[in-house]
Amino acid sequence: MAMTIHVDIVSAEADIFSGLAEIIFAPAQKGEIGILPRHAPLLTPLKHGEVRVRKQGGEEESFYVSGGMLEIQPHVVTVLADTARRAKDLDEAAAMEAKQRAEKLLADKQVAIDYARAQAELAEAMAQLQAINRLRKIRS
Amino acid sequence: MASGKEIRTKISSIKSTQKITRAMEMVAASKMRKAQDRMRKSRPYAEKIRAVIGHLAHAHPEYKHSYMIQREVKRVGVIVISSDRGLCGGLNTNLFKKALITLKAWHKDNIQVDMCTIGNKANGFFKRVGGRIIAQAPHLGDNPTLEDLIGTVKVMLDDYDDGKIDQLFLVFNRFVNTMTQTPTVQQLLPIIADTEHQQLQHHWDYIYEPESQEVLDQLLTRYLESLAYQGVVENLACEQAARMVAMKAASDNASNLIDELQLAYNKARQASITQELSEIVSGAAAV
Numbered sequence: 001m002a003m004t005i006h007v008d009i010v011s012a013e014a015d016i017f018s019g020l021a022e023i024i025f026a027p028a029q030k031g032e033i034g035i036l037p038r039h040a041p042l043l044t045p046l047k048h049g050e051v052r053v054r055k056q057g058g059e060e061e062s063f064y065v066s067g068g069m070l071e072i073q074p075h076v077v078t079v080l081a082d083t084a085r086r087a088k089d090l091d092e093a094a095a096m097e098a099k100q101r102a103e104k105l106l107a108d109k110q111v112a113i114d115y116a117r118a119q120a121e122l123a124e125a126m127a128q129l130q131a132i133n134r135l136r137k138i139r140s
Numbered sequence: 141m142a143s144g145k146e147i148r149t150k151i152s153s154i155k156s157t158q159k160i161t162r163a164m165e166m167v168a169a170s171k172m173r174k175a176q177d178r179m180r181k182s183r184p185y186a187e188k189i190r191a192v193i194g195h196l197a198h199a200h201p202e203y204k205h206s207y208m209i210q211r212e213v214k215r216v217g218v219i220v221i222s223s224d225r226g227l228c229g230g231l232n233t234n235l236f237k238k239a240l241i242t243l244k245a246w247h248k249d250n251i252q253v254d255m256c257t258i259g260n261k262a263n264g265f266f267k268r269v270g271g272r273i274i275a276q277a278p279h280l281g282d283n284p285t286l287e288d289l290i291g292t293v294k295v296m297l298d299d300y301d302d303g304k305i306d307q308l309f310l311v312f313n314r315f316v317n318t319m320t321q322t323p324t325v326q327q328l329l330p331i332i333a334d335t336e337h338q339q340l341q342h343h344w345d346y347i348y349e350p351e352s353q354e355v356l357d358q359l360l361t362r363y364l365e366s367l368a369y370q371g372v373v374e375n376l377a378c379e380q381a382a383r384m385v386a387m388k389a390a391s392d393n394a395s396n397l398i399d400e401l402q403l404a405y406n407k408a409r410q411a412s413i414t415q416e417l418s419e420i421v422s423g424a425a426a427v
Contacts, residue, residue, distance in 0.1 A: 010188055030350070043347070043355050044348070045358055094290045098291035099275050102257075113247070113253075113270045115243075115244060115247070118265075121268070126233060
């Protein structure tokens with residue numbers, strides 16, 4: 001029987017694949033690499049592309065990743081897949097957008113926190129909740 | 141005493157309210173299950189990255205990334221995660237209370253605070269009470285994606301890189317179980333060294349492609365994003381759980397009210413029958 005290596009493909013949002021494989025092909029940043037069992041430990045970013053896993057018995061499964069990280073240890077391969085398309089300028093644009101939303105929100109900018117007001121508001125909400133609880137207890 | 145008709149309208153209006161709260165309870169229950177599922181699914185990623193980072197930190201004791209170095213704290217960044225909608229009991233109130241206690245402590249120590257809000261309720265609250273909000277995430281809805289968070293997290297990380305903030309915190313509700321949600325303040329930056337992986341101290345190292353620093357940079361950013369994402373997902377599960385409990389309580393209260401009103405209605409009806417009877421009897425006696 002062929003030697004096998006354990007493969008985990010995970011993304012931040014879901015567990016994609018976990019199992020044994022004979023060989024894995026992954027689109028590393030400096031070119032596609034094939035990983036056999038007992039590969040030397042390696043850490044590299046991935047480009048977008050296909051991760052192919054040949055499972056025990058020769059059946060092949062492939063997964064599309066839009067990027068991510070690849071970690072190799074002699075008996076375990078971990079693919080940390082990105083769920084979003086990543087690029088420096090894309091990230092930059094997202095950051096700008098987040099800032100603009102905040103600016104819009106604070107059109108009437110009030111920088112210091114009004115602690116007295118915040119506390120009064122919270123105290124009111126808490127009192128309401130407590131009153132509801134009390135009412136519930138009296139009733140039952 | 142209210143007349144029979146009045147009580148009947150009241151009962152029917154409470155019944156329709158109860159229908160709504162029942163429906164909301166069931167919707168929240170099914171959404172909670174989904175959210176819990178998502179919460180579970182997001183865990184392996186963060187764990188794997190943490191293990192790799194832990195290993196990297198040990199393999200490269202001489203290289204310290206700025207995300208791992210403690211600095212003197214003059215200004216801190218806070219990411220507050222709240223729900224988008226209300227009707228979920230004291231969930232958001234408790235969270236804001238916790239946040240405010242922490243903020244006040246910093247205020248006392250003359251530490252400035254930059255904020256970033258995720259979720260409508262946090263926006264509204266900090267807009268009303270003030271606070272320097274520098275970034276904001278859009279409506280995340282019931283299916284938050286990591287993509288929605290990249291921008292907000294990046295704003296904070298850039299500020300940290302530029303030295304504008306010296307610490308970064310995440311404020312969110314931690315899901316303990318359906319009945320309990322704990323408001324939590326978690327430190328994101330600088331990353332607190334993980335001691336769990338001490339036993340990994342063999343003499344081996346990865347081959348890096350390209351440079352190890354670059355790889356570490358990417359890893360750390362992704363790690364922090366995944367932590368923020370986990371916070372959002374966990375908060376979502378909390379929101380649905382809290383809503384389910386609140387709506388269940390509301391439905392129960394409605395049934396109690398209906399029972400009481402029904403009793404009052406029956407009494408009123410009985411009283412009017414008795415009165416009519418006695419009127420007829422006394423009328424007959426007079427003839």
